[in-house]
Amino acid sequence: MSSAGTGEVLTDSYGRTVRSLRMSITDRCNLNCIYCHNEGHVGHSREMPVDTIVNIVEVASQFGINRLKLSGGEPLLRKDLEEALTRLPDMRDISLTTNAVLLRDRASSLKDAGLDRVNISLDTLDPEKYRTIAKCSTGMFDRVLDGIHAAVDAGLTPVKLNMVLLKDLNDDEIKDMLDFTRGYGGDVMLQLIELMDFRDLPQYRINANEVEKSLLSVSSDVQVRELHKRKKYIINGAEVEFVRPVDNTEFCANCNRLRVSADGKLKPCLLVNNNLVDVLNATKDELPDLFRLAVSKRVPFCRD
Numbered sequence: 256m257s258s259a260g261t262g263e264v265l266t267d268s269y270g271r272t273v274r275s276l277r278m279s280i281t282d283r284c285n286l287n288c289i290y291c292h293n294e295g296h297v298g299h300s301r302e303m304p305v306d307t308i309v310n311i312v313e314v315a316s317q318f319g320i321n322r323l324k325l326s327g328g329e330p331l332l333r334k335d336l337e338e339a340l341t342r343l344p345d346m347r348d349i350s351l352t353t354n355a356v357l358l359r360d361r362a363s364s365l366k367d368a369g370l371d372r373v374n375i376s377l378d379t380l381d382p383e384k385y386r387t388i389a390k391c392s393t394g395m396f397d398r399v400l401d402g403i404h405a406a407v408d409a410g411l412t413p414v415k416l417n418m419v420l421l422k423d424l425n426d427d428e429i430k431d432m433l434d435f436t437r438g439y440g441g442d443v444m445l446q447l448i449e450l451m452d453f454r455d456l457p458q459y460r461i462n463a464n465e466v467e468k469s470l471l472s473v474s475s476d477v478q479v480r481e482l483h484k485r486k487k488y489i490i491n492g493a494e495v496e497f498v499r500p501v502d503n504t505e506f507c508a509n510c511n512r513l514r515v516s517a518d519g520k521l522k523p524c525l526l527v528n529n530n531l532v533d534v535l536n537a538t539k540d541e542l543p544d545l546f547r548l549a550v551s552k553r554v555p556f557c558r559d
């Protein structure tokens with residue numbers, strides 16, 4: 256078999272049809288967050304050229320994958336990101352996850368190149384805590400705030416603010432973050448993320464059930480997303496999504512993502528590294544079978 260058949264979709268042996276592609280385009284980053292999982296990778300590797308990125312996305316799109324998430328490391332460290340975006344096929348949703356340090360000056364060009372929206376990492380509204388968490392110099396925090404403004408101005412909306420909850424460090428800031436997002440009307444929303452503790456930081460692990468309970472107690476509505484069955488709470492007109500990947504079989508059972516590593520490997524699951532499929536040097540004709548192979552290697556749960 257070679258080309259993706261008309262209407263062919265990729266469904267794994269657990270019944271999960273792949274609907275979105277999450278592609279890391281660099282392992283490099285200009286911050287050094289205390290909890291960084293670097294998308295399950297260790298060290299830095301060679302980066303895919305734009306041609307490879309485009310070929311992979313084109314083939315994904317032939318399989319009906321219509322959502323693309325670009326991530327890093329920090330994807331804005333790639334100066335050819337706009338070029339890649341302009342060459343991608345039409346998709347329902349193209350988004351970028353960034354720390355926004357470099358976003359202010361590129362928000363408009365990214366929008367013009369075809370980016371729909373951004374998720375921005377912001378764990379705290381306190382500049383000193385930001386420095387502690389991101390292990391960076393003074394000044395970065397203000398650049399992130401500028402990046403958020405610029406993203407809203409450029410229409411890269413809804414902007415999601417990714418806040419990794421860290422016990423006794425920022426878990427008392429949820430209300431302040433919500434107030435901050437309300438300041439942008441409906442253009443900015445909050446996404447709380449349960450720490451995936453790759454770095455052995457037990458002191459920062461939160462009790463996700465308690466967080467969920469307290470969100471529920473103040474929300475007027477709860478919606479459930481198809482992806483990962485994530486819950487979205489509506490609190491005084493603001494939206495808060497809670498990403499709970501830890502020991503959560505429902506999360507994995509509803510995982511419709513295939514990943515691509517920065518060095519051009521199809522990665523069936525974030526946390527598994529022994530089932531990667533190298534596509535860095537594959538021709539476009541070879542890619543469909545490699546996609547089928549990667550999907551056949553998907554595992555039911557991350558820690559199996």
Ligand SMILES: Nc1nc2c(ncn2[C@@H]2O[C@H](COP(=O)(O)OP(=O)(O)OP(=O)(O)O)[C@@H](O)[C@H]2O)c(=O)[nH]1
Nearest residue numbers: 324326350352374415417446448498500510512525
């Ligand atoms: N375990 C696991 N964690 C994920 C997965 N997808 C996202 N996450 C975590 O969720 C956090 C937020 O991810 P983002 O890159 O901002 O994107 P997203 O919220 O998943 O995607 P959108 O809702 O499409 O914007 C990240 O910290 C990821 O580590 C996944 O498939 N598995």
Ligand code: SF4
Nearest residue numbers: 284286288291328354
């Ligand atoms: S911004 Fe993201 S990629 Fe960079 S160090 Fe922080 S968590 Fe890791």
Ligand code: SF4
Nearest residue numbers: 506507510524525557
């Ligand atoms: S950890 Fe679970 S949700 Fe994340 S990629 Fe793996 S199977 Fe999907």
